[in-house]
Amino acid sequence: xxxxxxxxxxxxxxxxxxxxxxxxxxxxxxxxxxxxxxxxxxxxxxxxxxxxxxxxxxxxxxxxxxxxxxxxxxxxxxxxxxxxxxxxxxxxxxxxxxxxxxxxxxx
Amino acid sequence: xxxxxxxxxxxxxxxxxxxxxxxxxxxxxxxxxxxxxxxxxxxxxxxxxxxxxxxxxxxxxxxxxxxxxxxxxxxxxxxxxxxxxxxxxxxxxxxxxxxxxxxxxxxxxxxxx
Numbered sequence: 001x002x003x004x005x006x007x008x009x010x011x012x013x014x015x016x017x018x019x020x021x022x023x024x025x026x027x028x029x030x031x032x033x034x035x036x037x038x039x040x041x042x043x044x045x046x047x048x049x050x051x052x053x054x055x056x057x058x059x060x061x062x063x064x065x066x067x068x069x070x071x072x073x074x075x076x077x078x079x080x081x082x083x084x085x086x087x088x089x090x091x092x093x094x095x096x097x098x099x100x101x102x103x104x105x106x107x
Numbered sequence: 108x109x110x111x112x113x114x115x116x117x118x119x120x121x122x123x124x125x126x127x128x129x130x131x132x133x134x135x136x137x138x139x140x141x142x143x144x145x146x147x148x149x150x151x152x153x154x155x156x157x158x159x160x161x162x163x164x165x166x167x168x169x170x171x172x173x174x175x176x177x178x179x180x181x182x183x184x185x186x187x188x189x190x191x192x193x194x195x196x197x198x199x200x201x202x203x204x205x206x207x208x209x210x211x212x213x214x215x216x217x218x219x220x
Contacts, residue, residue: 004149030205041144041195041214048208086149093163093204094140097149 002027002091006098013077014106021072021101023087031090032063034072036083037100043086046072077105109134111200111212119218120188128183128215132200138162139181140209141173142197150197156181157204185217193219 003026013019025032034046047054047061049070054061058078063070074081082105088095112131120126132139138157142150155163156175170186179200185192195216199209 031208033208035211041197041216043150043197043211045208045210088149090205090209093155094152094165095142095150095199095209096152099149 002029002089002096004087004089004096004098006085006087006101008101009099010102010104012104012106015077015079017077017105019074019077019103021074021085021087021103023070023072023089023098025068025070025089025096027091028065028068029089029091031095032065032070033088033090033095034061034070035086035088037086038083046085074103077103079105079107081105111198111210113196113198113212113215115215116213117216117218119220121220122188122190124188125184125186126188126217128185128196128198128217129180130183130198130200130212131180132198133210136200136202136210137179138201138204138207139175139179140199140201141181141183142199143167144195144197144214145193153183155204162204188219190219193217 035043051065084100088097140155141153144150152165154173159175175181195214198212201209
């Protein structure tokens, strides 16, 4: 089955810095999503991006499906960006999640 | 429009007991999936249902079962609870089982003591 790897596992930055989170997947996927998990556990949808580039405010994402990776960019980080970010790829029926990147933004 | 709703939000059970978790998908979504997330890990797939039929099952023991009702809501049942079943259980809904975007509920945090 599909395997998803995220890097780095942990990232600590100062407020205002930019960050890049990476997601590699082992096989072609029908769906690639980025989530932010809030402190209460809910997965908040950031991007649905099987291919191409999308932007939403300070966040943007790029998926290069032929090379099996996706990148999440966060610009001008704020303390509220802290938390765990997951990417997940879907093959047949299920979403396969990476282990997540824990982002800490210090004031 | 209401998002994916799960109940209860928190639950404490004793080893050996049975638990039922509930999920209502987004209106118009016919596919519901269940995931288990243990502390420090990414969610793991348990089941997918579409049009009331099981479409996929993850690597979980037979103590785990689920069903989907005519209104597309779903239940996840776990029998003979073990301490290791303590986790956050997440429900996701999507239009179809294929490549469409999935949306998650707030989860049910199950603690087995």
